[in-house]
Amino acid sequence: MTIAVPDTHKDRRSARPLAGVEAAKLLQRFPPRPRPTDWPVTSLNRADLYDWLRHPDQRLPGTESSQATRMVGARLLLSWMETLPGDTWQQRWLASPAASQQKGWYAHVQAYSRTLGRNTPAATVQAGMHTLICADAIRPDLTWLMANSSRFARPAIQRSRDPEGFARLEAAGCPGDDNVGTASAALLAIAQMIAAYGGTVQDITVGDCLALLQAAGGRKTGTRNARLAYLWLRELGQFPPDAPGSLLSFSNRAGQVSVEMLVDRYQLQCKPVRDLIVDYLNERRPSIDYSSLRQMSTVLAKLFWSDLERHHPGIDSLRLDKEVAAAWKARLATKTIYRRQPDGTTALVTEPRETAPAVKQMVRAFYLDIAHWAIEEPGRWGRWAAPVPINQDEWSAKKLGQRQKSRSDQRTRERLPVLPALVRVAERRLKEARTRLDALNAASPGTTITVLGETFTLPRRTARLDGRPMNAYDAAGRRRHLGTEEKRAFWAWATIEILRHTGIRIEELGEIGHHSIISYKLPTSGEVIPLLQVAPSKNDQERLLLVTPELADVLSAVISRVRSADGTVPLVHSYDSHERTWNPPMPLLYQWQVSGENRQISQHTIRDALNETLMASGLTDASGRPLTFAPHDFRRIFITDAIMNGLPPHIAQVIAGHGNINTTMGYAAIYPTDAIEAHQAFIARRRAVRPAEEYRTVTAEEWEEFLGHFERRKLALGDCGRAYGTDCVHEHACVRCPLLIVSPSERPRLIEIRDNLSDRIAEAEREGWRGEVEGLKVSLAAAEEKIAQLDSRRERRNSPIFLGIPALEQVAARATTVAPSPSAAAR
Template sequence: MTTTAKHSTRRQLQTANATTEQARARNNVLRERFPPRSAEARWPATAQSADEVLRRLTAPPFLPAANATRAGRRRGVAKLLRWLSSFPGDTWQQRWEAGRAEEIRGADWTDLPLRFLRQSGPSPSYERGDLTSGLLMLVCGDVIRPDLAWMLTRTHKHLALVMAEVRDLDGFARLAQLAESGPDSARGEATIAATRIAMLLACKGGAIADITVGDCVELVDTLRRVHVRGGQRKVDFYLRLRALGVFPEDAPATIRAFGLAAGRLSIEELVDRYPIRCRPVRDLIVDYLRERQPSLDYTSLDAVSRTLAGLFWTRVEALSPGIDSLRLPPALARAWKTDIATKKRTTIGPDGTPVEVASPRLNAKDELIRVRAFYLDIAHWAAEDPARWAPWVVPCPISDEEISKAKERKHRKARMDQRTRERLPVLPVLADAVDRRRRASAELLAAAEHTRPGELIPDTAGALRRAVAPKAAGHLTWAEETSTGRRRNLTYEETEAFWAFAAIEVLRLTGIRNEELLELTHHSITEYRLPGTGEVVPLLQIAPSKTDSERLVLVSPELADVLSTIIRRLRGSGRAVPLVTSYDVHERVWNPPMPLLFQRDIGTEHRAFTPTALRKLLINALSATSLTDAGGEPIVFSPHDFRRIFVTDAIMNGLPPHIAQVICGHKSLDTTMGYKAIYPAETIEAHRAFIARRRATRPSDEYRTPTEEEWDAFLAHFEKRKVSIGTCARAFSSPCVHEHACIRCSLLRPDPTQRGRLEEIRDNLVARIAEAEHEGWLGEVEGLRVSLAGAEDKLAQIDALSERQSAAVHLGMPGFSRSGRTDGTLRPMS
C-alpha cells in the first residue's frame, strides 16, 4: 500500500504586519464585522499598589491547597513586584513593558529579574521556579497582560487550571462538560483548547463570556506567525467557544472563514489591485464590471477584472505612459499583444540570483476575447445609453481572426478523445484496485486497534508493529515499519482509501461534475414511485452547478451500495449525518450547514471535502495502482475524465445521445457528443447504418396489430433466454454474437445457484490450459484464457450479488427534524 505524507511544510511568516495584511486581504469584510477587543491602557487591577497586589494574590481564591505551592507563589509575586518596581511607570503593565522581558522568547525571560535579584542579595536555587509561579499569579490576577505572541512561545501547564480557579469558574466548568460529552480520543484537543482560551483571558482580560470572535481571529493569526505547525488544534478552541454560545448567531461556523479562504472584494477593490494611472479609464472599467455583474458569478467577475485592469490597461500604460483613450495606435496594439503572449516569472538560479523566465501564455486568446468583448459591449450599450457609453466607443484593436479558436478546439477534442480512449479500458482495473485498497486498509486498521502498543500487528508477516505514540491524538492509530522504523498513520490511510473509493465510484457511476459531487447531501437521495406498477425507483438529485438547473439521476444497485456505505460511515453510532459548512470557490461565500455526503473528521471538526482534497485522493489512489499509458508514464485521472468516460461508455452501449445529454445536464447536444471519444465519420456511418436497418426491419406498416405467429415468436424469445448457467439478456430478434459460447458473453446474467457448475467449468479450463501449454498447443491457449477470464468474471458477479444482498441496508427517506439534522426515517412523498 502506498502512503503519502499528511502534512506539508508551511513557510513561517516573519512579521506580524505581514500576517495581518495577508489575512485582511483574504477576507476583510468579516474582519471588519468582527474586530478584536482593543488593548486597554489602564484597568483597576494593574493600578494597585504593591501591598494591595500582594495582599490580593495571597488570599482566596488565589490560595492553592499545597503549602509548598502556596509559599512558592507568594515568594514569586513578591520578587517580581520588587523587580518591576525598578522600572518607570504608573501601572504594573507599563513597568512590565519597560522591563522588556517579552523580547526574550520562551522561559529565558527569567534571566532579567534573576540578574536584578542577585545584585540585590543572595540567590536561592529555587528562585527561577518562584518567578514562573509569580508570573502565573500576576497574569491570572489581571495585574499584567502580556503580549499574545510572547505567550505563545512558552508552555502553560497550569494556566487553564489556575485561570478557572481565580477568574471564571463557571465558564471553564461548562467547557469541561463540553469536553466530557465528546469522544475520549478528543481529550487532548480539549486540554489544548482550554489553554488557548485561558491565554486569551490572560492577554485580553475578562471572562470566557467576554471573548469575541475577533479575539479568536487575532489568536489564530498570531499562531500562524509563531507556530509553523499545529493543524486542527490551532482552531479547535473556536469551535468549542461557539458551541458554548459565546459568540453571536451570525458568527461564522468556522474560523477558517477569516483566513483560509478568500472573501469577496467589491468591484472597486478588484480593479484597484492594479496601479491604473488614468482615473477615467479606471472608472470606466468599474462601471463596465458593475454592468456585467448580474450575469457573472464572482470567479468570472474576478477573471474579467484581472484581464481588463491587469493584463490590458496596466500594461498599455506601461508601454505608453500618459495614454487616456481606448483608441490604441496600431503599433501600441501590436506591442501589447506581443507582451501578453508570454508570461514572466522570477526564479532563483543555481548561483542564488533571481532569474526571469518567460513561457508562452496558454490562454492568451481567452484574454483577447475578454478585451474584445469589452470594446464591443461598450459600442452596443452606447446605442441604448449614449450619454454614458458613447464617449468611449472606438474601433476594437482585436479582429475576429485573432481570437478564432477553431484549430485549438479541434486539437483539444483530439487530445481529450485520446485521453478518454486511454483511460476507458483501465477504469475497471482502477475501480477494482481502489476497492481492494479500501478493504486492505480497513482490515489493517482493525488489526492494529486490537494490538497493544509495541507488539507486532497480526497478518503483516512481522513487517508492522503498533507504534508507541503517547503524544499522538487519541483517535489516531500509528504503526511502525520494523525494517525501516518509519511510522505510518493507519487511521489516515484508511480514511483516504475509503474516500478515494467512494469518490471514484460515484463519479464513474453517475458522470457528475466534481463540484456536483462535493455538493451531494443526504437530502439528494430521493425516490419516485412508478404510477403503473407502484415500484419505487431511487433517484439522486443533482444540485444546480454549471448550468444552474438541477436534474435527477437514476441510482443503480452499484451506486446504491456506495451511497449506503457512505451514509453508514457518516452516521457512526448515531442516526444523523453531521451538518457541515462548505466554501463555494466560485462565489467565494460559505454555504449554510448541510448534511454533505463527502465530509471528513479533522480533529473534532466535521469538514467538507474541497476540490484540492478530491484531486489528492485521486492522485494517491492512482499511485497505488501502478497503471501506465502506452508510453510507460503513470496514468493520471482528473475528476472530469470520469464524466467523459461515462458519456462515451453510455453512448457506445446504445444510450441515445439526447438521453445522455439530459443525464449529464448539458444545454447542447453538441457538448454531449463532444464528450464521446469518436470521430465525425463514425457518427455519420453509424447513423446511415441505423437508417438502413430501420428501413429493413421496420416497414411502413410497423404499427399494425401483430399476428398470432409474431406474438408467439416474441414470447418465445423470453422463454429461450434460459441457459444452463443463467439467463441471456440478448435483445429480441438479435443473433448470438458469441455463437452460444455463453461463458464469454457479457450479456449472460449468471444464476447464483449454478456457482458449483461455474467452478467446475473454471477448474476444467485451468486444466486444459495447463495441458495445452505442456503439449505445445499454443493455438488453443489464447482462446482458453479468454474463456477462463469469462468464467472468473461470472463468479465475481455472483459473489458481488451475494455480498450486496447480504449487506443491504434500508436507508429510508431523509427527513427534517426540529434540530435541522437529518434522520433516516421514511416519510411519505407529496
C-alpha cells in the first residue's frame, strides 16, 4: 500500500553514521609527519631567496616570458608576506588569511598590489605562488594544494626535490600503467605530499597518504590519485608490514567499533537504560561474532527502546504496561521503506516486517537474561528485572521457520523451471558483449563501426598506451563503456554457472582463490579428481566439492581472465563485510582492476550483474513483475535439484556445509510425491469398489435443474437456505421458516410485516377470531426474532472484535450461463 510520508517519519532521529571510524583509527596508528614552520629555505632572507628562485634547478618548465611572469608574482607575494607577522616565510604564510582560503585566495595579494599602484592579474599571483611552493619556500596544506593544482608543479617538484626517487618509481612501473593518466595522477599525488610535508619520495609515510586521502574529501579524482600513490609506494616496500593493504573506501568504512558506539548511534534519551543495553551487550560479546553483535544492538537500541522513547517520551523502565507493549508490537509488525514502482519511480510504502518474530525473540531473550543474571548478581542486574512483555506464542520459532520455509519453497519452485532460460541469456549477453568489444579494439580512433545492428562512433583520442579506444558513442550520443559491459557480462555468466554447479554461499564465492582448486588421486584406480576447496564461512566448516567438467570450464575461464602477464594470479586484499576486518592478500579469482588497482569484486557488484542479466531475460513472476534472483536462490535450487535427482540428503548436507540435516531439508523445496501418489491410488481404489453409475456424466437437464434450484432460492426478504433437492416443508411460510436468510437491506420491510401482524392480531382479538390469533402470534414471534438477529449482527459488525468476515450477501455471486437443452428449447 502506497502512503504519504507521515510527520512521525520526518521527525525520527536519524542514526549517527559510523563511516570514518576506521580512518580515525588508522590515523592514530599512522599519523602524518609534523609540518614544521622553520627549515633552511623558508628561513632565507628576501635577497637570498631571490637568488634561490633564479637557480636553474628551480626553474619551472616554460618560456622566458612565463618565467619572468612567475618571478614578478613571487616578488609581489614576498613583499605582501613581509607585512605579516612571523620569522619565516612559512610562518608569515600561515598567519595570512589566504592560507585557509582555497578559492580566491589571491584577492588578498591583489588588494595589496593596488596599494602599490599596480593592478596585478590573478594568473601572475598564482604563477608566483607555484614558484615558491616548488622551491620549498612555503608549504601549504594538502587541502589547499589539491584545490590549487598546476600542471607545471609536478614536473618541477620531480626535478628539483627528488629526481632519483621519482626515477625509481617510474622504473618500477605504476600499477595499471596501461593508461597514460594513471601514472601521472599517482605522481601528482606524491608531489603534493612532498610539497606539503617536505622531504623526498623515500620520506613519505602511511600517515601522509591517509592525510591526502582525507583531504580529498570524497572527490573522485583526488581519492583515486591518493589510492594509486599509496599502492605504488606500498609495492615498493616503503611502508611497514602492518600498513593497510588498500585504502579502498577509506572514508566510508567503520571497522569494528565499541559497543558504546554501536548503541550511541541511536541517541537514546534515557541514560540508565542506555547504560544497561551497553552493559548487556558487553556481557554477550565474548560468545557471539561481531555481525551478531551489530544486529543485536540495532534490535535493542533502535527497534525496541528508541521506538518506545519516540512514542512514549520520558519512559525509563523496562516494566511496560500492557497498552505500551501492545502498541510497540503493532508498530513492529510493519515497516515503512522506499520501494521502486513498476513505472520506475520510488514511493514510500508500508509492508509487513518479516523479521518481527525474530526481533521479538531477541527482546524476549534480553528480558530473560537479565532476570536470570539478577539471581546471580542482584546488585548489578536486580533493579532491571521485569516481566517479559512477549509471551512464547508471539515469537514461536516453529511458526517463524514454517513461514520462512514456505517463502523459500515458493521462490525455489518459481525459479527452478526458468533457470535454463537465465543461463542461455547470460551466455548470449557475454557473446554479444565480446563481439562489440572485439569490434571496438579492431577499429581505429575516430571511426564509425556497426556491430550487431548497432552503430558506434569512436573518439579521436585515447589515454591508453596501446592506442586502443576505451569507449564509444552509440547512435543516441550516449557514451558506452564496452569494456566495462563485457566485464560485467562475464562475471554475471561466471557467477550463475559457479553458483548453480556448487550451491555455495555468496561469501564463499568471493573467497575462492587460485589455491582452492586442488587434485585428489583415487587410491584404487589412480584417477586424478579435481576438487574445489571451499573456505570456512558461516559455520566455520571447510569442505571439498567435486569439480564437474562444466564447472571446470568456468573456473578455467576465470583463471585465464585474472592471470597476470607472468602467469600468476595477483594477490588482493579482501574486506570481510560481516566482521568488518581486512583479510590478508590472497590470489582471489573474483577480482578485477579498477583505476590501476586490483580489487576484489564486491557482493554489490555481483548482485547488480545478476539483475542486469535478469532484466535482459524478461522473466516475470506470477504477478507479472520482473523476476528477481538472489545469489542464495541458486543454493536452494542446487540442493532441491540434487535431492530430487536421487542424492541422499545426508550427502547433500555435507556438500552444502550444513551442521544439521534438518537445515538441508529446509532448503529443499521437495514436493510431497509420496503423499500425492498414495492419495491418487486411494481414489482409484475407491472408485473401483463403488457403482460405476455414480461417476456418469451429468446430463444437460440435470445441470439445468441444479442451477435452477439456486435461482429459485431468491425470495422477497432474502434467500432460502434449504439444501439442494429438498422441498419447502413450511408451505412457503417464509417469515416463520428458520432457513430464511434475511438481507439487512430488507429490515424496514420486515418491520412493516411485524407492525402489520400486530394490527391483524389486534383485529382478530377484537373480532373474536381465536384460531387466527394463535397463527398470527407465531408469525409475529418469528418476525421479531429475525429483526433481533439482524440487529445483533449489525452490533457485532460495528464492535471492535468484529473480524471483518463478509456476510453471505456481501460475497460476489457467480453467474453461470448454460445452454438450454433441446427439450427446453422446444418448450
